[in-house]
Amino acid sequence: MAAAVTAVVFILSAMSTRASAALIEQTFVVSQMRMTHLCRETLVTVVNGQLPGPMIEATKGDSVIVHVVNQSPHNMTIHWHGVKQQLNCWVDGVPMITQCPILPNHNFTYRFDVAGQKGTLWWHAHVFSLRGTVHGAFIIRPRHCGANSYPFPKAHREIPIVIGEWWEMDLEQMDSDFVHGFLDDQPSASTINGKLGDLFNCEGAVEVGYVLDMEPGKTYLLRVINAALFSEYYLRISGHKFTVVAGDANYVNPYRTDILAISPGETVDALVVADAPPDRSYYMVAKPILTPPPDPQIPAFATRATVLYKYSSNHNHSNGAAAALSSRRRRPRSDDAPVAPEMPDEFDMMTSFYFCGNLTSLRRRHAQHLPAVRAQVDERMFVTLGLGSVCRRRGQQSCKRGDSDETISVATMNNVSFELPDLKTSMLDAYYRNTSSMDDMVVELPNGPPRMFNFTDSALMPTGPEEEELEPTSKATVVRRFRHVAVVEVVFQSTAMWQGDSNPMHLHGHDMFVLAQGLGNYDAARDVARYNLVDPPVRNTVLVPRLGWVAVRFVADNPGMWFMHCHYDFHLSMGMAAVFIVEDGTTADTSLPPPPVFSSCSHDNSLKPQEFFLKAK
Ligand SMILES: *[C@@H]1O[C@H](CO)[C@@H](O)[C@H](O)[C@H]1NC(C)=O
Numbered sequence: 001m002a003a004a005v006t007a008v009v010f011i012l013s014a015m016s017t018r019a020s021a022a023l024i025e026q027t028f029v030v031s032q033m034r035m036t037h038l039c040r041e042t043l044v045t046v047v048n049g050q051l052p053g054p055m056i057e058a059t060k061g062d063s064v065i066v067h068v069v070n071q072s073p074h075n076m077t078i079h080w081h082g083v084k085q086q087l088n089c090w091v092d093g094v095p096m097i098t099q100c101p102i103l104p105n106h107n108f109t110y111r112f113d114v115a116g117q118k119g120t121l122w123w124h125a126h127v128f129s130l131r132g133t134v135h136g137a138f139i140i141r142p143r144h145c146g147a148n149s150y151p152f153p154k155a156h157r158e159i160p161i162v163i164g165e166w167w168e169m170d171l172e173q174m175d176s177d178f179v180h181g182f183l184d185d186q187p188s189a190s191t192i193n194g195k196l197g198d199l200f201n202c203e204g205a206v207e208v209g210y211v212l213d214m215e216p217g218k219t220y221l222l223r224v225i226n227a228a229l230f231s232e233y234y235l236r237i238s239g240h241k242f243t244v245v246a247g248d249a250n251y252v253n254p255y256r257t258d259i260l261a262i263s264p265g266e267t268v269d270a271l272v273v274a275d276a277p278p279d280r281s282y283y284m285v286a287k288p289i290l291t292p293p294p295d296p297q298i299p300a301f302a303t304r305a306t307v308l309y310k311y312s313s314n315h316n317h318s319n320g321a322a323a324a325l326s327s328r329r330r331r332p333r334s335d336d337a338p339v340a341p342e343m344p345d346e347f348d349m350m351t352s353f354y355f356c357g358n359l360t361s362l363r364r365r366h367a368q369h370l371p372a373v374r375a376q377v378d379e380r381m382f383v384t385l386g387l388g389s390v391c392r393r394r395g396q397q398s399c400k401r402g403d404s405d406e407t408i409s410v411a412t413m414n415n416v417s418f419e420l421p422d423l424k425t426s427m428l429d430a431y432y433r434n435t436s437s438m439d440d441m442v443v444e445l446p447n448g449p450p451r452m453f454n455f456t457d458s459a460l461m462p463t464g465p466e467e468e469e470l471e472p473t474s475k476a477t478v479v480r481r482f483r484h485v486a487v488v489e490v491v492f493q494s495t496a497m498w499q500g501d502s503n504p505m506h507l508h509g510h511d512m513f514v515l516a517q518g519l520g521n522y523d524a525a526r527d528v529a530r531y532n533l534v535d536p537p538v539r540n541t542v543l544v545p546r547l548g549w550v551a552v553r554f555v556a557d558n559p560g561m562w563f564m565h566c567h568y569d570f571h572l573s574m575g576m577a578a579v580f581i582v583e584d585g586t587t588a589d590t591s592l593p594p595p596p597v598f599s600s601c602s603h604d605n606s607l608k609p610q611e612f613f614l615k616a617k
């Protein structure tokens with residue numbers, strides 16, 4: 001563990017020739033490192049000694065190889081968030097679902113292609129809550145880098161903006177707390193690119209903040225990623241406007257706004273023109289969006305970075321004005337404090353609701369390149385999201401409800417809370433090998449909730465007689481099978497059951513068309529007419545607004561087992577998840593190939609993966 005302080009960064013090679021598909025090969029050394037913020041030293045799990053971790057930069061069509069060397073005391077897996085992994089579910093990185101965890105002092109190599117996708121994605125640990133510090137950007141650039149490679153003006157520079165949290169506690173412990181229904185843990189600060197910024201201090205000494213240098217008149221592409229465990233965020237830069245051009249690595253119609261809203265798991269690409277008065281500096285503020293009481297309250301920790309105007313060094317002598325400006329910059333006057341933007345109230349969810357509502361895809365302009373929404377739907381599901389409880393004593397059906405010690409709070413989809421099966425291999429492995437025992441271990445996610453109630457009745461939020469009647473629920477390994485290329489429509493409904501959270505729902509292995517959203521209870525008779533079947537935005541994570549709903553459609557065209565879950569970490573730990581099983585097609589090239597590596601999770605290390613693979617052949 002101590003060795004982690006000097007964690008060695010070795011990137012074996014990172015070639016990226018633009019002409020043809022390249023091989024991007026990196027090594028991720030996962031280790032623990034001591035970091036001090038807010039006057040306290042904390043042991044954090046990081047990749048290559050960096051927080052955020054190393055960025056992967058690929059070009060569409062490249063092959064990616066990442067060697068994970070686990071020097072941490074935790075089980076580990078890495079999920080390539082948003083990478084579709086077509087016919088390659090084995091490397092999706094979900095422990096016990098697609099692979100065995102990488103044990104401490106063990107290695108694992110991920111190999112995959114980034115075909116057919118471009119834009120901003122990210123990678124993160126998918127064990128416990130460790131993604132809070134084990135995460136990084138994953139950028140896929142277009143294959144051709146000419147002026148027409150992007151459907152918007154080419155930016156002078158591209159800047160990843162990773163929004164995160166600072167945790168002063170052991171994240172594995174936090175996960176365990178949530179699994180056992182203890183819900184009091186909270187972050188100590190928010191971060192931009194790993195920096196807490198000057199709204200936080202240690203005994204009066206302000207924390208270092210992220211600094212973004214911009215040259216006057218130039219255009220910048222911000223690749224914003226919400227890697228936080230707990231909150232949606234608003235992002236604003238005083239004096240500047242954004243033009244949103246993509247979300248979750250799918251282009252959108254340019255949308256001009258002075259504020260971005262981004263929920264955990266999502267990415268937003270936005271252009272910013274440096275067109276503000278260059279003799280001032282500006283704050284970029286990220287502020288969490290919270291749920292009002294009676295939900296438990298956590299402090300709204302806003303964080304900020306500074307935007308500085310600078311001329312590039314190759315202008316410094318040729319341009320007298322620039323030289324004057326940069327000398328002025330070096331001696332800021334007292335009234336030179338950066339301009340702070342006005343931020344929405346932390347309970348303002350409507351700004352986020354309208355932000356999502358204003359996004360549309362480029363299909364009207366580029367119909368020939370983009371898939372159309374399928375009008376014919378094969379499977380329809382209505383999925384409620386909320387909290388419930390199970391008796392603390394396993395197997396017991398009746399116990400005292402309403403926040404009693406006899407129960408554990410859990411999170412549910414259609415009144416079932418997800419738990420892993422008791423298997424010796426990953427679920428995908430058991431499924432692939434036709435292990436009959438798996439059939440006895442899973443239950444099918446129902447197409448709708450078992451009982452109808454006023455889902456968004458705020459009287460259900462606090463404990464009480466109405467809430468207690470609906471509170472009992474159960475745990476199971478919930479799966480839903482889909483025929484290959486079935487067109488699936490899911491309406492997610494956030495409920496008021498014991499809380500009033502929004503829910504950023506993330507589907508692995510597929511993108512979803514976001515057809516419509518609304519507040520209150522979904523009503524098909526009224527709401528189907530509002531579906532955007534022409535140019536809906538396409539996302540891998542969709543925010544289901546608090547006390548509202550979202551309708552999505554996707555084509556189940558990627559055989560394998562794909563986790564579908566809330567990207568709030570506490571909801572995930574509490575079981576707001578299910579596994580979507582997409583069956584094989586009729587041909588070899590529409591079927592999941594054999595596992596690339598030996599995938600038993602038993603502790604028998606006598607066979608190295610490579611040897612097993614050779615023997616299996
Ligand atoms: C790590 O994974 C192994 C193998 O699946 C499992 O037996 C062990 O309990 C896990 N450890 C923790 C701390 O979860």
Ligand SMILES: *[C@@H]1O[C@H](CO)[C@@H](O)[C@H](O)[C@H]1NC(C)=O
Binds near residue numbers: 069105106107
């Ligand atoms: C893991 O990889 C590192 C670096 O390549 C190597 O030194 C180590 O021996 C490997 N460990 C195992 C268990 O294979």
Ligand SMILES: *[C@@H]1O[C@H](CO)[C@@H](O)[C@H](O)[C@H]1NC(C)=O
Binds near residue numbers: 313317
């Ligand atoms: C000015 O530009 C020259 C060359 O363009 C560079 O060598 C020098 O470091 C620059 N000076 C400053 C202060 O940026």
Ligand SMILES: *[C@@H]1O[C@H](CO)[C@@H](O)[C@H](O)[C@H]1NC(C)=O
Binds near residue numbers: 356358
């Ligand atoms: C788009 O944003 C504007 C301004 O916030 C809002 O008034 C409008 O309702 C939004 N449109 C949709 C479809 O959400």
Ligand SMILES: *[C@@H]1O[C@H](CO)[C@@H](O)[C@H](O)[C@H]1NC(C)=O
Binds near residue numbers: 432433434
């Ligand atoms: C699993 O069963 C299916 C259908 O019964 C069969 O086609 C397939 O080959 C079996 N797979 C394995 C790995 O045995």
Ligand SMILES: *[C@@H]1O[C@H](CO)[C@@H](O)[C@H](O)[C@H]1NC(C)=O
Binds near residue numbers: 457
């Ligand atoms: C559901 O509850 C909400 C909020 O309490 C209330 O405004 C609404 O009228 C209720 N709807 C029905 C159909 O009872």
Ligand SMILES: *[C@@H]1O[C@H](CO)[C@@H](O)[C@H](O)[C@H]1NC(C)=O
Binds near residue numbers: 469
């Ligand atoms: C969930 O199911 C249990 C029975 O297993 C029932 O008592 C409870 O009322 C249901 N709750 C909801 C929200 O459907």
Ligand SMILES: [Cu+2]
Binds near residue numbers: 385501
């Ligand atoms: Cu959720």
